[in-house]
Amino acid sequence: MSLGLVRHFRVQHKPERTWLTGEQFNLWIQGYESAPIQQPGHKSNMQKWDICLCSDQARAVHTASYFDAQEFVYTEQLREIGIAALHLGELKLSGLRLPLSCWLVLARLSWTAGHRSQPESKAAVLQRAHMVIDSLAAKAEAAAPEGRVLIVSHGAFMKVLDRELRRRGYKAERMFFPRNGQLFLYEKK
Template identity: 35%
Template sequence: MKIGLVRHFKVHCPHKRMMTSKEFREWSEKYEHSKVIKKPVEMYGIEWDICYCSDLPRAVTTAKEVYSGNIYFDKLLREVDNAPFIHTERLKLPFEIWHICGRLAWFFRSKSQPESIQGTRKRINQFLDKIDWEKENILIVFHGFMLFNFQRELRKRGFHGTNVRHVKNGFLYEYTKE
């Protein structure tokens, strides 16, 4: 059995270098609806039996480019929201600080984040418990931070594959189970 994980194409959504918490939140909302930059994805000739996809536009566009059959959209595959870790009115921080500290706040269970680490893992397992395991080759198209966390849960279920630390856009990661 094979599971293929694909992160959506790169999103065209420029940002300022320095921003307040409000500007970071506004950029995050704009990112949700921005266009993607399409590119070829090497699928290694694998015949995927089924494709599951996040229902967010950037993932939907990507899935339609890499898979030609019916696609099953699921909100459980949505990206983990990355909210500002502190609220600032005038203080501007670099974009990277907002992004990294938001993820650290999620990891350390800060109340600043809309979803907890336990909530993310629960959501991943809810999805894994409901998919059609009768299929031999399952393709999943979704988001970077979800993919990063998803691989952990696949390993717990006996799958083997590359331990991805930096998830690339529009790239297929394969996991197998005998």
């Protein structure tokens, strides 16, 4: 079985300000979750897929529609790792204004460090990745044992999936920072 892992297409959502408070950052994240994707110029003419496993978040669902698959399965298990503005106990850093990129880095670093300000713990995300590979890939393999399976997900969660797939013997091009719409092909040796 060969697996394709692709990040959703670029989202059309820009911040109104360059410097945001933590509350404004959280509102920006909510807007990002519901924003439309930039439509690619044409449907994907890459490979045909037997099954497409896709995050149930709108940006991934819309992206999946551009790929040619016989069957689509939408699941919350492939959702992006949730993030929120860092807060330290009762101190929510409400007066602090930072650029969007700083809030994003702080949120991912605090998630990596296991800070409780983040909506989903690192342990929960790793467990979810294990479950995705175990259950969804098993279903896909049963449906198409020698076939091609496409997984449409999100940047940070893709990196977790990449590590788990490599741990299980899959080989692919090295994933440093997955770009929107970039396809990574995995083969099990």
